[in-house]
Amino acid sequence: MSEFRYVTDQLSVAPQISLADLAAAAAQGFRLVINNRPDGEDPAQPTSAEVEAAARAAGLDYAYIPVRGGPTPEQVAAVKVAHSEHASNNPKALYKKRVTVDDVLASRMICKPLHLLDCCTESDNATALIVTSAARARDCRQHPVLIESVVGRCSKPRTDNHFQHGPITLTAGHYGREILWRNAGVLPEDIDITGSYDAFTFTTLMQLEDYGFCRKGEGGDYVSNGTIRLGGKRPNNTSGGHLCEGYTHGISMVIENVRQLRHDVDDGCPMGPDGRRVHTHDYREGGCRQVKDPQLTANLGWHSPGTGSAMVLRRA
Amino acid sequence: MQDKQFDYLGMSLQLAAIDEVNQTYFAHCARHDFHLQACNACRLLHYPPSAGCPWCGGAAQTWTRVQGQGTVYSYSEVVQAIQPGFKPHTPYLVLLVELDEQRGKPSEHEALRVFGNLVMPDGQLASPEAVAQVGIGSRVRMVYTDIGEGFSIPQWTLDLDTPQPEPWRY
Secondary structure, eight states, X not given: OXXXXXXXXXXXXXXXXXXXXXXXXXXXXXXEEEEOSOTTSSTTSOOHXXXXXXXXXXXXXXXXXXXXXXXXXXXHHHHHHHHHHXXXXXTTOSOOOOOOHHHHHHSOEEEETEEGGGBOOOOXXXXXXXXXXXXXXXXXXXXXXXXXXXXXXXXXXXXXXXXXXXXXXXXHHHHHHHHHHHHHTOOGGGOSEEEEOOSBHHHHHHHHHHTTSSOTTOHXXXXXXXXXXXXXXXOBOTTOHHHHTOOOTTHHHHHHHHHHHTTOOOSSSOBOTTSSBOOOOOOSTTSOOOOSSOOEEEXXXXXXXTEEEEEEEEEX | OOOEEEEEXXXXXXXXXXOHHHHHHHHHHHTTOOEEEEETTTOOEESSOOSSOTTTOOOXXXXXXXXXXXXXXEEEEESSOSSGGGGGGOSEEEEEEEESTTTTOSSTTOOOEEEEXXXXXXXXXXXXXXXXXXXXXXXXXXXXXXXXXXEEEEEEEEOTTSOOOOOBOO
16 A cells, blocks of 8 residues: 655655555545656556556546656767767768767767767868759659658747747757648658757757657657667668768758658669669668668758757658 | 957957947946846846847837846856867856746746856856856856956856755766
């Protein structure tokens, strides 16, 4: 039997309760149970669905509001690890060496909590995109890629300094996603590849959360569970991104997604008789970086935490 | 008003004559008398100083004295200084301090959050021992680093007159 600790006349709290506690809570006059523990933290804990069923059976209302801790330095470092794997298969990347989580955490501290390998480098380069009508694009030599949705310079409700306006944990993507997905007519789970602004490792986490690829607070898990790696469910920054390919203020990730949607990424795969690479989808070092048959990509841009742009592209 | 130029640890700080808002802001700082603009329409203060009110868009403002006391809302500990003049002072802290005044207005997530370095009470960048004591939740008060004739930078030092909570540090 769990102890219900009195806080106010309206509220008591308890550590992990058992299903048997719910009938006792109803008998003591409680009316609503709020479950703040995320499912799956401990194999022994009842799931939210089980707690809800027992609560409803006892005549109690139920709300599930899981509260999670922030990402760990190891999880944040996983962004650099994934992007370095991608860069190792990009002959044009500035940093082609694969790194580990330990390499990131052992690199010298620049500005806590960012290590050297959590940061990109400034680099000199030039990038360009050619945008034309869909009709004209179909008449060109390359397979066309269509713009499905654009969010142009979306800001938080107030446009001056992000740090004055709350909640500061919500960045522009939280607001931009309402425009992005509605205009595209697709949802985050439909996207095959993401391109995030990764001047630092952490910006990728915040964008993936705020655009809805995972729930708020789950970005650390999302970037470290294999999802964003080549061969994973939804690779991110397959060129290596700003952390490894080179810094271009976000635009190189749009170019990379266009290459991916043309199914014609420039990597280490052998050249076929038609002058196009024969992609092996073997993502080991020095190998392929072409995702298998991608149809939809999302680019998540970042001007500052409070302002950003985004785009969904589709293979024609 | 005239163009002003100062040197701070090897950095050139410039105040243009045409920048009336910052000329006035720093004139108050030079007198160690912190002022922010209050909007004549919605009456709310804002930071940093600007030509318009971020809360309601009002253009007319009145410079208003503000108490320089608050709580560290967030911070960054700089280990690798970019400016050569800061290298002897690493690690140093950049603090974002939530003022007691107008805290939680106009919404629970909003406040006047004022940047500054952690300094000793005399305005010099803080010692490594002092840096190690300060984090999110620390209580601080405003002091000034005097740069030159008529120019001072508002900074933050640990407030030793109030109880200090255990700060959160990375």
